[in-house]
Amino acid sequence: MRTAYTADQIRAAEQALMARLPEGTLMQRAAAGLAAVCADLLGRVYGSRVVLLVGSGDNGGDALYAGERLARRGARVEAVLAGSRTHEAGLRALLDAGGRVAEATAIGQADLIMDGLVGIGASGALREPYARLAAEANAAGAAVVAVDLPSGVDASSGRVAGAAVRARVTVTMGAYKTGLLVDPGAAFAGDVELIDIGLGEHLPDPDATALTGRDVAGLIPRPGDESDKYRRGVLGVAAGSDLFTGAAVLAVGGALRGGSGMVRYAGREAPVAQVRSHWPEAVVTLLDAPSIEHVGRVQAWVLGPGLGTDTWAHELAVKVLASDVPVLVDADGLTLVARDKALLRRTAPVLITPHAGELSRLIGADRAGIEAARLEHARRAAAELGVTVLLKGSTTVVAEEGRPARVNVSGTPWLSTGGTGDVLSGLAGALLAQGLSCYDAASCGAYLHGVAGRLAADGAPLTAADVATAIPGAIRAVTSPGS
Numbered sequence: 001m002r003t004a005y006t007a008d009q010i011r012a013a014e015q016a017l018m019a020r021l022p023e024g025t026l027m028q029r030a031a032a033g034l035a036a037v038c039a040d041l042l043g044r045v046y047g048s049r050v051v052l053l054v055g056s057g058d059n060g061g062d063a064l065y066a067g068e069r070l071a072r073r074g075a076r077v078e079a080v081l082a083g084s085r086t087h088e089a090g091l092r093a094l095l096d097a098g099g100r101v102a103e104a105t106a107i108g109q110a111d112l113i114m115d116g117l118v119g120i121g122a123s124g125a126l127r128e129p130y131a132r133l134a135a136e137a138n139a140a141g142a143a144v145v146a147v148d149l150p151s152g153v154d155a156s157s158g159r160v161a162g163a164a165v166r167a168r169v170t171v172t173m174g175a176y177k178t179g180l181l182v183d184p185g186a187a188f189a190g191d192v193e194l195i196d197i198g199l200g201e202h203l204p205d206p207d208a209t210a211l212t213g214r215d216v217a218g219l220i221p222r223p224g225d226e227s228d229k230y231r232r233g234v235l236g237v238a239a240g241s242d243l244f245t246g247a248a249v250l251a252v253g254g255a256l257r258g259g260s261g262m263v264r265y266a267g268r269e270a271p272v273a274q275v276r277s278h279w280p281e282a283v284v285t286l287l288d289a290p291s292i293e294h295v296g297r298v299q300a301w302v303l304g305p306g307l308g309t310d311t312w313a314h315e316l317a318v319k320v321l322a323s324d325v326p327v328l329v330d331a332d333g334l335t336l337v338a339r340d341k342a343l344l345r346r347t348a349p350v351l352i353t354p355h356a357g358e359l360s361r362l363i364g365a366d367r368a369g370i371e372a373a374r375l376e377h378a379r380r381a382a383a384e385l386g387v388t389v390l391l392k393g394s395t396t397v398v399a400e401e402g403r404p405a406r407v408n409v410s411g412t413p414w415l416s417t418g419g420t421g422d423v424l425s426g427l428a429g430a431l432l433a434q435g436l437s438c439y440d441a442a443s444c445g446a447y448l449h450g451v452a453g454r455l456a457a458d459g460a461p462l463t464a465a466d467v468a469t470a471i472p473g474a475i476r477a478v479t480s481p482g483s
């Protein structure tokens, strides 16, 4: 599992560690790791041109000492000093190794630019001249290596309030920062390389985590000898309407491939006909009234994809949410509960799976604000509504009160196409029906959906149906990697 921390958590851990070590030890560890990554990127260090963007704090110090190491290996290293002050010992070390101070015009000549403007000590949008230097570095065409995090990205939230460095590689010290895992910050970080500086035992519980395939393999249920279709978990799907039949087909498709023992679909005439013809495996109930009385026992429900928002749909939502099993609420289901939040007051757990627009209706925040601070808003919604939140988008985040946020990094931009959310609902619902908690069902569902998207896309456009088809391959990829 990848664990990530806020700036305050990192700072506290660094202070505890620093107290036990000779002064400067941590910065030398950081600089050694940083210089090694830069040397790898350069290929040939001797004769290469390296420009350091140096801010006034220790982030600049890291860059100066890494620059010293590259200068000693024959690189031509130039430091652009951006701050009102500079890490003095670092600058002296660079100059002693043959490096020099240069004007910003050097940026255009660089083979590699090291961004040591600001790290975890930054606050707010980048000020001048930092903002201008960040823009020049982005425009230069050289490989940009961010020290600790790209300057302009908030370490704790991933917010980008103004200009920010767009890095090819971010060399982060001691531990991942949450802002490196969550968009928009994650998109600026490029590949993230973690340098171990010995913080380990001083770190608290993480602020956020990202599951790996191995974690997912350990969490998802596998049928045993004793399993039968009922014991493996039965999922109910209340989705689709006469206008939107496809959402029902896709949600049931995701559910059938998600490993539950059986999928029961309940709906109106048009979606029932579609689901029957696509999925003979599903057990289908044609509802002549908005009631789940005759559907049979299920261990979890998916409520909402394509359901519509009329009185009939509202009545059905009331019935599903009055049941005593976990309910995943998506799409039109979210519109219905946004209008009538009392529906969420129930004893069994609720998992909601909104995108930013749907979340904005639920918590009264504007959509752009949610996109800019995804984690913060997902957490707020989880706390205010008392549910588990899976916020879909460029990075999917799962928030539940009292637990570290889980960030999903398995996806691909090809997944942003119509209907993939319906497949995710079915898949995560199937995991709920198999007994996973909302937190695990949401994060494993998002992970497998991301891998299925990658398998289905393989570098080209995909359809939501392709994603559903690729789910077994995704499960195989995490449970038997390399096979």
Ligand SMILES: NC(=O)C1=CN([C@@H]2O[C@H](COP(=O)(O)OP(=O)(O)OC[C@H]3O[C@@H](n4cnc5c(N)ncnc54)[C@H](OP(=O)(O)O)[C@@H]3O)[C@@H](O)[C@H]2O)[C@@H](O)CC1
Residues within 6 Å of the ligand: 014, 015, 018, 026, 027, 030, 055, 056, 057, 058, 059, 060, 062, 083, 084, 085, 117, 118, 119, 120, 121, 122, 123, 124, 125, 126, 127, 128, 130, 147, 148, 149, 173, 197
């Ligand atoms: N501690 C350790 O053990 C280790 C720390 N390490 C490294 O130290 C880094 C943290 O160093 P740090 O605390 O000195 O802060 P840092 O991020 O360099 O910048 C702070 C200065 O920036 C400025 N500034 C702030 N906001 C700004 C803005 N919006 N726009 C423009 N300027 C802004 C402000 O300066 P001022 O305005 O006062 O001149 C402020 O004082 C960390 O990320 C890691 O790289 C590693 O070596 C491992 C060991």
Ligand SMILES: [K+]
Residues within 6 Å of the ligand: 059, 115, 116, 117, 118, 119, 146, 147, 148, 149, 150, 151
């Ligand atoms: K930086």
